[in-house]
Amino acid sequence: MDLGRAIEFIKNGDKFLLSSHVNPDGDGVGSIIGMLGLLRQLGKSYSVICADKPQDKLAFLERFDEFVPYENSMFGKMSFDHAIIIDSPFLDRIGDPAKLIKTEAKILNIDHHIDGGNFGTVNLIVPEAAASAQIVSNIFRRMGVPFDKDSATALYVGLSVDTGRFRFSNTTSEVLRLAADLVDAGVKPDEIADKLYYQTSLENKIGLAKVLSSIELHFDGKVASSWLDYEFLSSAVGKELDSEGFVNQALSIKGVQVAFLIRETEKSRTRVSVRSRNDAIDVNKIARVFSGGGHMRAAGCKITGSVQDVKARLLAELAPVVGRL
Ligand SMILES: [Mn+2]
Structure with a gap:
């Protein structure tokens, strides 16, 4: 039911602000890149603004450059009627970009944290999901939108990071089936593992x-x-x-x-x-x-x-x- 409402939210809105928690991690970044891929396929426009530039180790992801760190000069110049906040249990956890969301704005809150707040107009909170990337993937599937390779890669990164490289107890058969679908969409698991985990300083x-x-x-x-x-x-x-x-x-x-x-x-x-x-x-x-x-x-x-x-x-x-x- 919530998935249906989230889909309606996406279909009915445009010019979305996409954001995640401060210091966005592999799941936050991967989920946003996946989401913006979906929005592109639907012909929607968006801005990705996070409190900080994401970790450099994620810079290999296509569309990484879409992430713009918040700057004080944005306040007053940019404001959003629609926001999609992913992987953040509370709105204030996104930090300064929250200032760009109009008070009357409609917010879609996508998350898998257990004790997150229902701060959205629509709250798609799925604690049993291993990663926010899994929830975003289910939106693709339910809408019948195919996974493009760049979205698939980013969503796979989210899954990999939040399941501890497919090792934690949240590595369910559903997660592995999704990973398989993402591999079918062009993801290269060996390359991603190498870039995420074996290129440290x-x-x-x-x-x-x-x-x-x-x-x-x-x-x-x-x-x-x-x-x-x-x-x-x-x-x-x-x-x-x-x-x-x-x-x-x-x-x-x-x-x-x-x-x-x-x-x-x-x-x-x-x-x-x-x-x-x-x-x-x-x-x-x-x-x-x-x-x-x-x-x-x-x-x-x-x-x-x-x-x-x-x-x-x-x-x-x-x-x-x-x-x-
Ligand atoms: Mn997560």
Whole structure:
């Protein structure tokens, strides 16, 4: 039913603003590139404006140049009656581009986060979807619009990133069937895997070494902590670092049920990623204690304090949870 309403929204609107959460990731970027491919095929116009330029590692995607970072000069000059927001649980998570959406504008909210807000005029929220890219793909299918190669490639990237390279429990038969359809549309899985995961920088390896050497086990090895402090993150090497996925290093130790990575991005201000090995521990609940969120097995939050303070606070929250295992 929501899919039908989303399709009506797309059919009836035009001149859409497309946006995703701040620091858009592979799913946000892939879903938007897919969506703009759909809009092109329907003869609709759009602007893609995100708070930040997406990660460089996604620059290999065709249409990557369509992403325009928000600039203050846009305010007052551009305003939208229709917006499609993808992969963002709340409207304010898109950051400054929200200022370009008219108060009376119609918004289509496409997302798969569990606890997202119904901020749209139409809300297509599918928590059982592995990725927003899967939801966008289903719009193509339901509308009978064929996957063009560039859209298919981008949507495949979204699937790959949000399923942890087709490894997490959200890698359902439906996801694999969709991946197969996307491959039939021209996607090259080997090339995408190589570009996404096997072309990192030396800085990345140095950062990884730092994270690995910081790992400590707690609660009989059920919890693993890791961190990068401000001193490192503000260094020439640290500034170039893309630490995405680093939290999984601590999680992949045998016996570890929950792992977290603390990144002190500003002095005594941290960003925390928390991961759970299975559904026995809902790390979304842990992140929410600190006003963050995400999914059951992957969540994040910001906590003020030094690395050691933040570690102690997280361990205090986790103690009763792992005690129940
Ligand atoms: Mn996603």
